[in-house]
Amino acid sequence: MISKLKYLMAVCCLVLPWTAMAQISIVATVDGKPITNYEVEQRLLFLEYATNIAITDANRDRLTNDALQLLIDDTLKITAAENEAADIASMLLPKVRDLINQNFGDSGMSGTRVLTEAGIDPATVQMKYLGDLAWSSYISSKFASRFEKVQTKVDDELERIRVNASKPQLQIGEIILVPSPTRTIEQTVDLASEMVAAVRKGANFAEIARQYSASGSASQGGDVGWLVVEKLPPVFRDALMAIQNGDVTEPVVVDGTVYVFRRISERKDGLVDDSQTRVWLARAILPLSTEASEADRLETAARIRRDTEEMRGCDKIAALNDSYGSGIRSRLDDVIIADLAPQMRQLLSSLEQGVPSEPLAFTEGIASLMVCRIETPQLALPSRDEVRQTLVERAFGSLAERQLLRQRRKAIIEYIGQS
Numbered sequence: 288m289i290s291k292l293k294y295l296m297a298v299c300c301l302v303l304p305w306t307a308m309a310q311i312s313i314v315a316t317v318d319g320k321p322i323t324n325y326e327v328e329q330r331l332l333f334l335e336y337a338t339n340i341a342i343t344d345a346n347r348d349r350l351t352n353d354a355l356q357l358l359i360d361d362t363l364k365i366t367a368a369e370n371e372a373a374d375i376a377s378m379l380l381p382k383v384r385d386l387i388n389q390n391f392g393d394s395g396m397s398g399t400r401v402l403t404e405a406g407i408d409p410a411t412v413q414m415k416y417l418g419d420l421a422w423s424s425y426i427s428s429k430f431a432s433r434f435e436k437v438q439t440k441v442d443d444e445l446e447r448i449r450v451n452a453s454k455p456q457l458q459i460g461e462i463i464l465v466p467s468p469t470r471t472i473e474q475t476v477d478l479a480s481e482m483v484a485a486v487r488k489g490a491n492f493a494e495i496a497r498q499y500s501a502s503g504s505a506s507q508g509g510d511v512g513w514l515v516v517e518k519l520p521p522v523f524r525d526a527l528m529a530i531q532n533g534d535v536t537e538p539v540v541v542d543g544t545v546y547v548f549r550r551i552s553e554r555k556d557g558l559v560d561d562s563q564t565r566v567w568l569a570r571a572i573l574p575l576s577t578e579a580s581e582a583d584r585l586e587t588a589a590r591i592r593r594d595t596e597e598m599r600g601c602d603k604i605a606a607l608n609d610s611y612g613s614g615i616r617s618r619l620d621d622v623i624i625a626d627l628a629p630q631m632r633q634l635l636s637s638l639e640q641g642v643p644s645e646p647l648a649f650t651e652g653i654a655s656l657m658v659c660r661i662e663t664p665q666l667a668l669p670s671r672d673e674v675r676q677t678l679v680e681r682a683f684g685s686l687a688e689r690q691l692l693r694q695r696r697k698a699i700i701e702y703i704g705q706s
Contacts (some may be wrong), residue, residue, distance in 0.1 A: 503684030
């Protein structure tokens with residue numbers, strides 16, 4: 288098996304002149320595996336390309352350290368996975384290439400070609416995706432019993448969703464950052480602030496989450512779905528309620544971890560959206576000229592009140608309308624309440640199904656309305672598979688973060704120089 292350094296040098300021979308190759312040096316080793324200044328620079332360029340966080344004189348050193356730490360972590364992840372399955376890299380490589388094409392391919396060009404034309408060595412992107420996929424496989428295998436227990440929690444989670452179905456909810460995305468050996472908590476907050484500024488200028492929140500977030504939701508671009516507002520920790524709730532849909536919060540620091548949230552959308556009534564209630568109506572209209580006197584109107588209203596006083600059922604109201612000869616259809620079927628005028632919505636809310644209303648003045652005459660049928664929207668509950676996936680991602684984020692800390696402690700990491 289070709290060593291990582293030999294592979295790197297082989298790639299460089301294809302794209303770099305010898306004078307550039309001569310400047311390549313090893314800046315760190317992870318259990319003897321080298322990381323070069325070329326790899327660090329390429330990872331730095333890729334971070335800028337993927338996240339739109341511009342490299343400046345003020346942040347270059349910190350972002351360079353981030354790039355180095357990400358390469359160290361990728362090496363740790365791939366090594367851990369290879370210790371469990373030696374051929375994991377070759378097994379995952381086709382999927383890695385597919386992901387690069389899906390995420391970066393454009394206008395008929397492959398993702399590899401697009402990256403190359405952007406001045407980014409595809410090998411560094413392959414390593415990032417290989418690290419992610421290998422780590423996912425490793426964590427899933429190592430903690431298989433933990434993930435099996437998730438299935439027993441699905442019903443409880445579905446019941447919790449049902450109980451909270453009518454409560455206000457927010458759809459959010461998250462980026463979770465933790466300090467690393469090369470990034471202090473203060474520097475982590477600075478990085479989070481740059482992310483916020485970049486997103487507000489149009490940078491892709493999801494791609495930043497994929498590159499940086501320590502959460503299990505990172506593979507989904509940070510999307511954590513819908514959460515009940517009152518169940519959020521107060522510090523998170525306050526930050527999210529202070530912004531509008533589409534905006535991101537300022538960094539929130541809790542117990543040494545830095546959070547950035549994106550508020551995607553809001554449900555004021557939770558999963559129960561009463562505005563989508565549908566109603567079926569019947570009406571009887573006694574024609575009356577628009578020039579009729581007030582006395583005529585009162586007399587017409589008294590007549591329709593007498594005609595409908597003991598009437599029950601929409602068929603009878605419809606028959607009464609036919610007898611009046613108004614020529615106006617008696618049935619109004621499958622009407623969305625949200626589409627009606629506010630006064631009409633208020634009227635319908637006061638009516639008992641199958642019971643005629645008091646006389647009402649319309650342009651065509653005096654009418655009596657009756658609610659025949661009401662259909663409230665069904666709860667749009669997630670499927671069992673969706674709930675299970677959410678629980679798996681939550682568990683994965685916690686387990687993966689703790690395991691990576693263990694891998695860092697066990698490894699012999701030597702910093703030889705800076706790129």
